[in-house]
Amino acid sequence: MAHSFTDPIVSRRRLLRGAVAGAGAVTLPSLLAACSSGPKRSGDSANSAVTLGSNASDPVPRKAYTDVIAGYHTSSGRTVDVRTTDHNTFQENINRYLQSRPDDVFMWFAGYRMQFFAAKGLLDDINDLWQGFTGFSQALKDQSTGQDGKQYFVPFYYYPWAVFYRKSVFQQHGYQIPKTLDEYTALAKQMQKDGLVPIALGDKDGWPAMGTFDYLNMRANGYDFHKSLMAGQEAWTDPKVKHVFDLWRGLMPYHDKGANGRTWQEAAQTLAQKKSGMAVFGLPHPGQQFAEADRGDLDFFAFPEIDPQWGQDSVEAPIDGFLLPRRGGDKDGARQLLKYLATPAAEQAYIAGDPNNIAVNSAADTSKYGALQQKAVQLVSSAKHVSQFLDRDTRPDFASTVMIPAIQQFINNPKDVDGLVNDIERQKKSIFATEG
Structure with missing residues (x-):
């Protein structure tokens, strides 16, 4: 069985600044x-x-x-x-x-x-x-x-990125797959009552939480807004962006505490250990932390709908x-x-x-x-839009020097959304102004 990948190219403005981002291939230990x-x-x-x-x-x-x-x-x-x-x-x-x-x-x-x-x-x-x-x-x-x-x-x-969970945990507690953000929030609340950490999160490395931001943004504002925001063409002070952070703030009580001090591997391990109920990850991340005998218990669902206008039509699928x-x-x-x-x-x-x-x-x-791979192929092939992830869809310098600390700051203090977006916008203007 063969399949095709239909990810559309996202045109970008020219980059002229240096950045700290990406992959340097070097030999351990130094x-x-x-x-x-x-x-x-x-x-x-x-x-x-x-x-x-x-x-x-x-x-x-x-x-x-x-x-x-x-x-x-x-x-x-x-x-x-x-x-x-x-x-x-x-x-x-x-x-x-x-x-x-x-x-x-x-x-x-x-x-x-x-x-x-x-x-x-x-x-x-x-x-x-x-x-x-x-x-x-x-x-x-x-x-x-x-x-x-x-x-x-x-x-x-x-x-692809999605919301991962263990089938046996859902079966044990009678949980249903949420289709909307309201259902997702209600499920998280129930998991908390059942003694689970509803949503595992480890953002010590700076990038894992970007997946949650992207999905909240694409579900609330649509793919085109995500694309133009990443390209520096929208203001981070726009009410649409504030709405994204407000939505995320409503979910923060259901995330694992101390996320900025935890690696994504440690967060995925809590899912494997049945200590947490859900986690927003890319397909390889939880699977690599599961024992081979347990991988058949791993499953995922598409990030829930927020605005019916956009539904679940966008999927993050980095290459x-x-x-x-x-x-x-x-x-x-x-x-x-x-x-x-x-x-x-x-x-x-x-x-x-x-x-x-x-x-x-x-x-x-x-x-x-x-089964998980087949489901992943179906998720991507049925998507109307495919994104490449926040730190791949924008300038590397903006992602690494502005968005990583900004999201970590938000995780530590999700109350000051106005101050956060004002600071992001100020730095964005400086960085994107260097383009030709």
């Missing part, structure tokens, strides 16, 4: 050590391995990528040195990484965040490789294309993949690896080891997908 030693340079031994910078630091994806690279070695005889570091360290050091001596290939994200670094001249285009790629829709090609019309990205998988850094050493070896990573065989090898994602190549065999 970022500095990797930056100083770096991968091999042109002229090094032809037999030395191509280096691949990886942010897949959790056990499940890390093992799945090991299987992918083993398949590449078997088919090509070539070796790859996978350099893995903690996911968030990976994200926070991207500028320094790309401007020093990066690996030959590194993991990254589609759309706006890829375009930002392409526009800064830190990536090599792979137009020649795309001419030979098959199985990628035009929408995927659009999400892999820079602002100059050239392709820079090899898409590998996507994953992950691979890029070629401008300063990488082994260009030929890197391109050979990228060719393999664009094949259905590579995607299938990964998905077999990490059934928490969805292959993007239309020729990938999805017949062995589990």
Whole structure:
């Protein structure tokens, strides 16, 4: 069974500022050590391995990528040195990484965040490789294309965001799937009475709570408003934005306390341990924290409706993949690896080891997908709009330096919405005013 991905490209205004965002692929234990030693340079031994910078630091994806690279070695005889570091360290050091001596290939994200670094001249285009790629829709090609019309990205998988829960917990208490925000709130209230943390949340890393903001915004104001807000074209002081924070404030009593001191992994573990009832996550996040024997108990539902005008027509479904850094050493070896990573065989090898994602190549065999994967494909394919997540749909500098601390501030003190949005808008004007 094959499927297609229909994510529309979101056009963006040109970026001219630097930022701290994204993924730096370096070897543990030291970022500095990797930056100083770096991968091999042109002229090094032809037999030395191509280096691949990886942010897949959790056990499940890390093992799945090991299987992918083993398949590449078997088919090509070539070796790859996978350099893995903690996911968030990976994200926070991207500028320094790309401007020093990066690996030959590194993991990254589609759309706006890829375009930002392409526009800064830190990536090599792979137009020649795309001419030979098959199985990628035009929408995927659009999400892999820079602002100059050239392709820079090899898409590998996507994953939708939704509200996750354990089926056995819902069955035990007789809970029903909420369709509207009122029903969601009533369910959370009942879970609290039943001794559960209604909604698990861990925002120590800064980005997990963005998924909740995006869904509240798209459900209350529609996808087009989300798109223009992320592009800097709407005021954060707009009553529509204040309404989003007001809605979220109404849900805050049902979230786990101390979220800013908890990682997303720790939040997902409370779901696995049946201490919490629900959590807003991307498909891979809770699955990676569940024991294999319990994964069949994991399920999700679409984030509830707020305004019937928009219903549940928008889904967050970020796309992950691979890029070629401008300063990488082994260009030929890197391109050979990228060719393999664009094949259905590579995607299938990964998905077999990490059934928490969805292959993007239309020729990938999805017949062995589990129930959760099949449901994820249906959720995305039936969506009218597909977003890429807040920190991928806006400028990296705005997401990292403004929105991460702003949302964490809101979690700590959800009462001062006016002060919060005024501060966001002031900083937004400064950052977006630098665009040409």
